[in-house]
Amino acid sequence: MPSELSNLLRLSALDTTLSKLAREVVATERSVVNQASHLEELERNIAAANKKQKLLLEAEQSCNRKMRRYQSMIETGNTALERGLGDAASALKQVRQCTSILDELENQTLDLIEQQEHLAASRVTTIQASEQARQELQTLRDSVETSLTELAGQQQQRAAERKQLRSTMDVELLDRYDLMQSRKGSAVARIHNNACQSCNQTVARHQIQELRQERLEVCRGCSRWLAPALG
Numbered sequence: 001m002p003s004e005l006s007n008l009l010r011l012s013a014l015d016t017t018l019s020k021l022a023r024e025v026v027a028t029e030r031s032v033v034n035q036a037s038h039l040e041e042l043e044r045n046i047a048a049a050n051k052k053q054k055l056l057l058e059a060e061q062s063c064n065r066k067m068r069r070y071q072s073m074i075e076t077g078n079t080a081l082e083r084g085l086g087d088a089a090s091a092l093k094q095v096r097q098c099t100s101i102l103d104e105l106e107n108q109t110l111d112l113i114e115q116q117e118h119l120a121a122s123r124v125t126t127i128q129a130s131e132q133a134r135q136e137l138q139t140l141r142d143s144v145e146t147s148l149t150e151l152a153g154q155q156q157q158r159a160a161e162r163k164q165l166r167s168t169m170d171v172e173l174l175d176r177y178d179l180m181q182s183r184k185g186s187a188v189a190r191i192h193n194n195a196c197q198s199c200n201q202t203v204a205r206h207q208i209q210e211l212r213q214e215r216l217e218v219c220r221g222c223s224r225w226l227a228p229a230l231g
């Protein structure tokens with residue numbers, strides 16, 4: 001029959017494994033959430049780029065309309081000048097003003113076209129990134145499902161072992177164990193270099209002797225049960 005000490009150590013090891021498994025489950029689930037929000041961000045960027053592209057195109061079209069208007073005003077002015085109709089000075093002034101506005105509009109149009117080209121290039125990059133992210137998310141979802149099933153299996157198995165083990169242990173010992181676990185996070189501390197690994201308190205030689213006899217010893221520093229040094 002296993003000693004109280006060996007049961008305690010096994011229980012402590014099982015609890016450590018169980019909390020590690022629980023953390024793994026959380027981290028695994030979080031990885032999917034993170035990847036999904038990464039994808040959402042890329043999709044928002046694409047939507048914003050689409051919207052901006054539409055605005056730039058509208059601005060370009062408006063510039064083109066204005067350019068056509070000024071072009072025709074210039075033509076009207078030139079015709080008047082050629083035919084010697086009306087006030088030549090004011091016709092010349094109109095042609096000059098319109099030409100200057102037209103130049104300005106041409107510059108604006110070129111700038112808008114350039115902006116659209118830049119935007120189109122970055123939009124392509126974002127679309128590629130989002131397609132990749134979508135594929136990664138799918139791969140991740142598949143692998144996560146497998147991992148979670150595997151983790152759940154391990155959790156179930158360890159929980160059953162734990163339950164079985166606890167049923168063979170002293171109730172008062174378990175009460176103290178549970179209290180220590182909840183208050184300090186661990187009820188057992190390993191000895192390392194003749195000191196408690198949790199609180200660094202030196203462990204008396206007679207305590208080490210007692211442990212060799214499979215008897216329970218409590219750390220004088222942190223009140224955890226002591227576990228013999230490894231190796």
Ligand SMILES: [Zn+2]
Pocket residue numbers: 189196197198199200201219220221222223224
């Ligand atoms: Zn200690």
